[in-house]
């Protein structure tokens with residue numbers, strides 16, 4: 001079958017997207033088990049099977065900061081996210097393609113996901129200009145002027161070569177409701193243009209639902225994006241300043257409208273608590289910079305709350321970061337040693353804290369997946385929430401400062 005021949009079928013009197021020509025058969029999603037809205041599944045990609053729910057560490061510059069690919073694999077990471085905006089500016093997507101694509105370049109043998117660059121470009125609020133066709137912006141590296149359109153973003157992601165790629169979308173300030181509507185409508189037009197521009201059959205292009213925290217807009221967006229032949233659907237525009245209650249209300253409205261037979265990806269979220277809440281609402285894929293960003297700020301997740309290892313109270317503390325954690329860092333080193341590395345500005349501190357924080361997220365998601373399959377998710381959720389409630393983390397953080 002010629003994948004590129006046509007994108008539309010004549011159905012009755014109207015043209016519809018021809019799904020069989022757009023969703024490559026290699027991206028099969030199967031539900032293994034479900035409990036209430038929580039799902040466990042498998043998603044096939046050209047670089048292996050993802051077992052969902054899955055948490056993706058973020059490797060902005062084609063590296064998950066301070067960790068080697070071997071260390072990531074030892075942690076049980078499967079999917080890694082890289083940022084199109086950063087790689088386009090440096091070293092350049094064409095250079096990455098020349099070096100054999102992103103998998104080869106960064107030596108990550110498992111599935112990769114790239115975002116569209118939209119989120120980063122729209123975050124450059126002082127130096128970017130948006131119109132209906134695309135966005136003109138200035139590079140944060142050297143101040144040079146660049147332009148992204150849906151077609152350009154897909155072309156760059158094609159050069160990078162990740163397994164999962166994203167449509168170009170506009171993420172607006174959720175508190176500006178009038179503008180959120182305009183941004184959502186633009187996102188819908190750009191979703192269609194991204195689909196039209198998509199050519200590689202070994203890349204799965206995901207659509208993105210926008211609409212801020214306006215539930216009517218979210219319904220519209222979920223219905224529109226679900227009507228297009230994407231092999232997976234993302235929910236964007238969350239974890240950008242709204243309250244937890246608003247995030248949960250948005251997910252409660254959006255996920256029931258999404259197709260059952262496609263993976264759902266909650267972009268840029270979040271904390272251990274967000275993971276539990278998201279999975280309970282039917283999310284399958286997560287990514288977040290938080291575990292590695294916290295590590296760079298000397299902070300660690302723990303079952304007692306968030307710890308800041310720079311705190312003087314740990315100077316002679318012989319315990320591991322978390323006595324209940326089985327990661328390499330906790331099996332091997334004391335809080336006192338890690339605090340010493342931080343004080344001496346040794347880069348190993350970042351590595352050890354990143355190992356611990358990523359282990360926390362990945363082992364939590366694996367534990368939840370096993371519970372969904374065993375049918376014990378519902379009975380364990382309150383225990384997990386009690387352990388990982390955000391308030392407890394904040395209280396501990398305050399006590400540490």
Ligand SMILES: [Zn+2]
Pocket residue numbers: 321322325326327328329330331355356357359
């Ligand atoms: Zn640990």
